[in-house]
Amino acid sequence: MDRRPTSRDADxxxxxVIVGGGTAGWMAATALSRFFGSSTCSITLVESxxxxxxxxxxxxxxxxxxxxxxxxxxxxxxxxxxxxxYKTAIEFVGWGSPNSRYMHPFGAFGQDFHGIPFHQLWxxxxxxxxxxxxxxxxxxxxxxxxxxxxxxxxxxxxxxxxIGYAFHFDATLYAxxxxxxxxxxxxxxxxxxxxxxxxxxESGDVASVELEDGTGIDGDIFLDCSGFRGLLIEExxxxxxxxxxxxxxMDRALAxxxxxxxxxxxxxxxxxxAAGWQWRIPLQHRTxxxxxxxxxxxxxxxxxxxxxxNVDGEALAEPRLLKxxxxxxxxxWNHNVISLGLSSGFIEPLESTSIHLIQQGVLRFVALFPxxxxxxxxxxxxxxxxxxxxxxxRDFVIMHYKANRREDSEFWxxxxxxxxxxxxxxxxxxxxxxxxIFPKEADIxxxxxxxAVLFGQEVWPERPDQVVDGLVVEHVDKALDDIHTAYRxxxxxxxxxxxxxxxxxxxxxRADARPD
Ligand code: FAD
Numbered sequence: 001m002d003r004r005p006t007s008r009d010a011d012x013x014x015x016x017v018i019v020g021g022g023t024a025g026w027m028a029a030t031a032l033s034r035f036f037g038s039s040t041c042s043i044t045l046v047e048s049x050x051x052x053x054x055x056x057x058x059x060x061x062x063x064x065x066x067x068x069x070x071x072x073x074x075x076x077x078x079x080x081x082x083x084x085x086y087k088t089a090i091e092f093v094g095w096g097s098p099n100s101r102y103m104h105p106f107g108a109f110g111q112d113f114h115g116i117p118f119h120q121l122w123x124x125x126x127x128x129x130x131x132x133x134x135x136x137x138x139x140x141x142x143x144x145x146x147x148x149x150x151x152x153x154x155x156x157x158x159x160x161x162x163i164g165y166a167f168h169f170d171a172t173l174y175a176x177x178x179x180x181x182x183x184x185x186x187x188x189x190x191x192x193x194x195x196x197x198x199x200x201x202e203s204g205d206v207a208s209v210e211l212e213d214g215t216g217i218d219g220d221i222f223l224d225c226s227g228f229r230g231l232l233i234e235e236x237x238x239x240x241x242x243x244x245x246x247x248x249x250m251d252r253a254l255a256x257x258x259x260x261x262x263x264x265x266x267x268x269x270x271x272x273x274a275a276g277w278q279w280r281i282p283l284q285h286r287t288x289x290x291x292x293x294x295x296x297x298x299x300x301x302x303x304x305x306x307x308x309x310n311v312d313g314e315a316l317a318e319p320r321l322l323k324x325x326x327x328x329x330x331x332x333w334n335h336n337v338i339s340l341g342l343s344s345g346f347i348e349p350l351e352s353t354s355i356h357l358i359q360q361g362v363l364r365f366v367a368l369f370p371x372x373x374x375x376x377x378x379x380x381x382x383x384x385x386x387x388x389x390x391x392x393x394r395d396f397v398i399m400h401y402k403a404n405r406r407e408d409s410e411f412w413x414x415x416x417x418x419x420x421x422x423x424x425x426x427x428x429x430x431x432x433x434x435x436x437i438f439p440k441e442a443d444i445x446x447x448x449x450x451x452a453v454l455f456g457q458e459v460w461p462e463r464p465d466q467v468v469d470g471l472v473v474e475h476v477d478k479a480l481d482d483i484h485t486a487y488r489x490x491x492x493x494x495x496x497x498x499x500x501x502x503x504x505x506x507x508x509x510r511a512d513a514r515p516d
Contacts, residue, residue, distance in 0.1 A: 011373040013220040014041045019194060019209060019232060020225030021047030023057055023171050024341025024358045026178035028223050030071050031362045033185035044217055048193040054227060056255045057171040058281045058288045059087060059268045059352035062106050062164050067359045079506035081177045083284040084169035086149050086266045088140035094272035095457055096405045102456030105140035107164025109448050110483045116467050119451035121476050123435055124464040130477045132484060134455040139163045142487040144267035148494035159490040168281045197236040205336040206232055224339040233329055233339035240330040247398045247420060248326040250276055250348045254303055255290040255320050258313035266497040270350060273306050275411040284511035287313055292348055297411040332386040333379050338365055345390055350400060353393045360389050388442035395424040396445045403457045435461035
């Protein structure tokens with residue numbers, strides 16, 4: 001069907017203006033130009049080189065693979081251009097007790113048995129001392145531990161079919177790569193700093209933005225991708241911010257790249273410290289590191305000292321301090337402004353979810369694209385969906401803190417004692433008795449993820465679900481043994497992570513030179 005309005009009228013949505021050229025701006029520009037093209041609407045992206053981007057944001061979750069593929073992006077080319085590596089898991093160090101470690105891997109754990117969730121089988125075997133650690137029953141975790149990788153096999157009967165993956169990449173290079181594609185698809189880039197936002201006196205909608213040199217850019221709809229400040233959604237429309245820092249009080253991060261040391265890991269590592277945690281993200285040409293901390297419990301000097309003491313390679317730049325507060329905009333879509341990325345809200349990077357939230361917002365907006373006058377029902381649908389997704393991610397991240405087992409600092413004790421949102425408390429109550437998990441429609445993290453973290457941090461339910469009682473225990477124990485052996489054996493035969501990247505042509509020649 002031809003979507004083009006027959007003639008330009010006041011209600012037609014034919015001029016899209018994207019404010020900001022970070023990851024959010026260029027993901028939106030790529031998707032809109034791919035789906036609608038220049039025949040449906042003009043797309044102008046305004047960004048200011050002088051202001052720059054946040055530039056961190058290197059770890060992702062599996063739906064990014066689908067997003068790139070929807071955009072027609074060849075995976076190996078994308079990986080070379082962004083110096084990307086594969087990610088199969090996050091390893092959490094010191095989140096249970098200070099010396100504990102566990103993996104939160106992508107993909108499934110083992111296999112469900114006659115419809116009974118695998119984690120219930122594992123828990124019953126554990127109560128008979130017949131099982132290893134929970135993450136030993138994940139193909140992705142086995143690959144991560146072995147430092148090896150291959151993409152999922154097509155044959156469902158083989159262990160490799162159970163591997164799940166996402167990417168680590170250089171966010172600045174990703175935005176630059178997307179920019180080339182979006183411009184090729186007809187997006188017009190306008191360099192300049194926006195100094196004024198003009199609103200329609202009658203409707204209150206944003207009518208245009210004005211640059212320092214007086215250039216005006218009119219639009220029917222505006223995507224605010226301007227970062228934390230929310231140039232349109234907050235500074236112009238005063239939408240309001242819902243603060244979630246009572247549950248997620250981290251408000252600072254020190255980010256610093258180092259040189260790579262040793263073999264290339266196919267997983268992110270999140271190590272708990274006295275008042276926060278540290279990320280380690282391996283890229284082809286360098287390692288991304290950062291210490292996320294809570295300024296009410298630790299000052300920046302102390303946070304920097306801890307970061308410097310706990311990195312593996314040689315520092316390639318000074319640590320950079322970033323400030324944030326966790327929460328979300330009261331409405332992600334207000335009037336004719338849709339906020340995406342940091343302007344719509346922020347949940348600290350523990351589970352690498354921010355780029356996914358951009359993806360979710362962009363694709364939902366594409367699905368609700370207003371051809372003519374904005375339909376309030378569509379706007380409400382967008383806001384409700386984004387809110388649910390944000391809240392579920394928030395709850396999942398809070399759970400890591402609430403379920404810590406550390407007694408060694410005031411910060412971790414306060415996290416254990418905090419009251420959590422009702423929605424999370426309900427899930428924890430369900431877990432506490434029989435280890436039951438009921439994912440919701442907008443959940444990004446489903447049963448295997450909740451089980452991985454809760455078991456990983458030793459939150460033991462009172463007993464396994466009764467449905468397991470009907471099974472023959474010898475069969476269950478044998479199935480677990482077989483899975484464990486198959487995953488470990490398969491992982492040991494995979495190529496190393498770097499060998500695999502080179503073999504499929506995903507390795508950048510420039511990664512062998514010194515980092516940029
Ligand atoms: P920005 O990168 O800030 O871009 C804003 C854009 O707006 C820039 O182009 C700027 O020039 C433009 N702009 C602003 N004001 C004006 C103006 N007046 N005129 C013209 N242009 C203007 N996400 C993940 O998924 N995984 C991670 O591992 C991860 N780690 C993170 C770690 C930290 C410490 C932080 C803070 C964030 C992390 N994120 C992570 C989030 C991720 O960095 C962001 O979601 C992502 O980079 C998107 O940023 P953005 O495009 O919304 O904003």
